[in-house]
Amino acid sequence: MQLSTKTLKISLILFVLLPLFLGSCLKKVDGVDEIDTNIFDREYAGDIWYVIKDVEQVTNELGQIKARLNIWIPKENLPGLVPSNIKIHTQGDGLDVTVLDFPLTPGGDYERFIDLPYTGPGNYCITLGVYIEEDNAAINLFDECVTL
Amino acid sequence: MKAFKLLILSSLLTLAGQVGYSQGDNMGTVRFFVNVDNGYFEIEINDTMLLRRYKDTLPAGNYKAKVWSPGYVLNRIEFTVVAGQTTEKHVNMVKNNNYMEYENDYKAYRMQFHKQFTAPLSLTLASAITSGVFMVNAYNSKKRVTADVELYHLSSVTSEIGDIKLRISENNRKYNRQRTAFYINTGFTCLFLGGTIWSYMNFNKNYTEPDYSKDSPFKDKFSLNLTPYGCSLALKL
Structure with missing residues (x-):
């Protein structure tokens, strides 16, 4: 019936330390x-998720002069599993609201050009949002301007 | 060998031959019904024969015997064995006062042991098990939250993201509750544990387990010797 005091103490110390050790993982x-x-x-609640990589003046196949914005959605701003293209709500100076497909590049980013009517040198602003088909609405809209 | 003691050695095998009991008409059976609660007794018959069983065959005649059982007063009895018949001898034993005192002391000792060690230890164990349950549940909730956080960073489906966030929020609330409960309960367990150690040490300091000698009064009187030449029963008078 008599337990060795030393054994008792060691067991009880282990008995206390074990849950404390295990509990230390419960952060x-x-x-x-x-x-x-x-x-x-x-x-x-993050920052703007797209980047206007470049802007240039171009003449399209119809002979119209456009301000071409190269829009890039970096991989770092995207979730781990993404579809082969995403729909982006787009609105810009002289550009009506439209939904554009952004294709996935081999690098895992989305990238495409958006042409705005050319209005001379100056600022060209654009608003992009993630288009949700079920809601027929856009979320996370951000404005960005670039100088040509 | 002490002078006042006479050592009688006789081989059991030769004893049977020398005594030469006729195994027929002169023998009778005796059965002892000894009223003891421990189930053990010893009977010394005519100061020369030790029985540890309840039934034996003896030559017909009158016998005097001493009956002993641990914790009981040595009882002197008489009985008669009738040839060819079975005699039943009922023996009522009376408990030894010392033994009764020992029993009471032991009961009190055990009561204190349970009060000062078993009960606090049980409380500590129950508290520790509860802590363990909280810990396991907290781990499970944490696993679910971590998995959903990973899923959140993978998903590109807005409606699914909404569900994931709801689950994360709910499970994280649960997890925080469970880990708080774990820490509080572990605190209590440590307190109970300290109390148990203190109580056990206090018990060890203040109480000693009562002892009672259960040695037979016939212990040193009889001995059985086995040799290459046979076996012998030694009786010290």
């Missing part, structure tokens, strides 16, 4: 506060 879950960084999330 706050990383990333829970950052679940607003997906551009397909209605509550997206």
Whole structure:
């Protein structure tokens, strides 16, 4: 019936330390506060998710002069699994609201040109948003201007 | 060998031959019904024969015997064995006062043991198990939250993202509740554990397990010797 005091102490210390050790892993879950960084999330709270890589003056096949914006959606701003193309709500100076397909590049980014009516040197602004087909609406709209 | 003691050695095998009991008409059977609660007794018959069983065959005649059982007063009885018949001898034993005192002391000792060690230890264990349950549940919730966070960063379907976020929010709330419960309960477990150690040490300091000798009074009187030449029963008078 008599337990060795030393054995008892060691067992009890282990008994205390084990749950403390296991419990040390029960920390706050990383990333829970950052679940607003997906551009397909209605509550997206990140920065502008596209980049106007370049702008140039071009004459199209119909002989119209356009300000061509090279729009790039970097892989870093996209979720891990993306479709082969996404629909982007587009609106710009002299450009009515339209939904454009952005194709996936081999590098995993989306990229395409958007032509705006040429109005001379100056600022060309564009508004892009992620188009949600079910809602027929756009989310996460951002304006960006570029100087030609 | 001490002078006042006489050592009688006789081989059991030769004893049977020398005594030469006729195994027929002169023998009778005796059965002892000894009223003890431990189921063990020893009977010394005519100061020369030790029985540890309830039934034996003996030559017909009158016998005097001493019956002993651990914790009982040595009881002296008389009985008669009738040839060809079975005699039943009921023996009522009386508990030894020392043994009764020992039983009471032991009961009190066990009660204190349960009070000062078993009960706090049980409480500590129950608390530890509860902590374990909280911990396991918290781990499961954490796993679900982590998996959903990963899924959130993978998905490109807006409606699915909404569901994922709801699940993350709910499971994260659960996880925080469970880990808080785990930490609080572990705190209690440590307190109970400290209490158990203190209580056990206190018990060890203040109580000693009562002891009672259960040695037979016939212990040193009889001995069985086995040799290459046979076996012998030694009786010290």
